[in-house]
Amino acid sequence: MMITTTTALTKALLSLCLLLHVFSVEVEAIRPMTTERMPSSPPKNKYKTNEELRDAFDAIAKNCVETSQGKRHGEVIPIGSSVNGFEIFAMRVRNLYDDHRDKSNNGERTTSENEEDDDVLNAQTTPSFGFIGNMHGDEPVGREITLRLAEWACGEDDNHRENEESSSFFGNDIEKASKVKTKATLYFIPTLNPDGFAKRRRENANNIDLNRDFPFIEFAKPEPRRVPHHVKMGAPHVQNRRVNDLYDNTLRQLQPETRSIIEFSKRVNLTGALNYHEGALVANYPWDGNLDGSTKYSRAPDDKIFKRAASLYAQSHGEMKESKEFVGGVTNGAQWYPLWGGMQDWHYVKTQTLDITIEVNDRKWPLEDERLGEIIRAHCRASIDTAHDVMFVSARGFVFDKSSNEALEKCEVRVENLDFDRQLRNDGQTNKPPLPVFTNKRGYFVKPVFIAGETSGGTTNTFEIMVTCPDASQTHRQKITDVDVSNGVDLVVRILTSNSKKTVDVKQMAALRASSSSSSSPSSSSFHGGARSQRGGATRISPKSKKSKYILFCVTLTIIVILVRRQRRRRAKLNAVRKLETNGQTFLNSPVPKASSLIS
Structure with a gap:
């Protein structure tokens, strides 16, 4: 009986094992089909490596579309390199027709415009705006925000989009978004700290926080209230001196990443900029520091403009405006926590750029899921609205x-x-x-x-x-x-300047020649396009301004007075000499009295 039961149990176990084996074979046969379909639909919200990010921007610049507003031109510009040698780059997007390009030449550059990049950067004739990300290596969302904005800037016009997701991704006002895209020059700098991103840490490869590395401009970092122990013991104490100029390297050497963005900003002079960070959800505006180092409101000269732009960003974002920590989703930098060596204060003083620091999320390095996509879309929408008001208001x-x-x-x-x-x-x-x-x-x-x-x-x-x-x-x-x-x-x-060149514009010369050739007799006529006149067919420059005339008159009068006084002094001396000569001759000719007559 025992043997029969054991035999039955053994058969049951063998049957179960056989069924499991067959099922596993079927699963293995199905699994390769699932694996093959994965590469065709990779996760959309994924952080790109430094190499992938550069390839993505190169592709965007190459595929900028041509619209009814003109040919949109995208160009990747190297602006420097990191400590470990990774290239830091910016992508510039602009409409060629809006930058003095010839429409009859299909938007291509003419031979007279073969300028160097440095000259082009400092010769813009449209408002400009910068989108800067990843200054801190462990804050990567700014990289993805700038990438999506660059795709939008080089893509089709908003009013021609049919994709529902693309329409909801951009600004609420289609007219404002189109104006930012077609009437301005946009710069996208996705990463300032590629070395820190590779190691997933805040500082660069030299362990320096880049947002504390800019020269102190408005406020010198205050001395510590506590006297260091080595100073009490008699050691020399170096006073904290203030760096007032970009090229003053007598105190310290700036990091290569800091120098890159400084040199770039000095050439471009952006109208405004957004600098994306993580660790909170707020729009932060200058000043970042103050004189005494306390945590209190530090008002910049353009405080009303800064506060309005930050409030508009928070309102357009939506969730930021409802912040429980910050009223209205905005804060003054020094009132939140004071810092020295930040980029937004330097930008404001040195290049007159209205730079606002955007904290995009409470949690750093958020997960690569749908929530990341929502974060990116909300900040892109707010960025476009803020860029419009800063540039066009x-x-x-x-x-x-x-x-x-x-x-x-x-x-x-x-x-x-x-x-x-x-x-x-x-x-x-x-x-x-x-x-x-x-x-x-x-x-x-x-x-x-x-x-x-x-x-x-x-x-x-x-x-x-x-x-x-x-x-x-x-x-x-x-x-x-x-x-x-x-x-x-x-x-x-x-x-009217004092060193105005005495030249006539080409169009004005043509008009003058036409008028002189048509008149058979000498005549006098005025040309109101400038300070030039024509008389008798000859061109001459009009007199100087009233102030210049007044200065010339005063100088001439002073010289005349000096000459007259000098001539009077000469005459007075000559008369005195003549008088002495006359008196001396009279004395010699007079008879000498006898000595007895002089004795009383």
């Missing part, structure tokens, strides 16, 4: 020489809202005037302005624009009253 235009019509470089342009700037605040202090901007090689400038109310409401404000050029005899002042600045103000300023 502005006063922009050109500054030319009034005589020669040549572009004036390095002219200081100040724009003040007379209704708000220089007004008393609640704390009794007067608002500082906004920082000026400077014209580039083509005389172009863009200065973001603060306006009251919503930009979509067509609010009117009164502005005063002051332009001062190095060689100009006076400051140009112009008031703009009751102008709708929701789309910005376009200006052309002409200034």
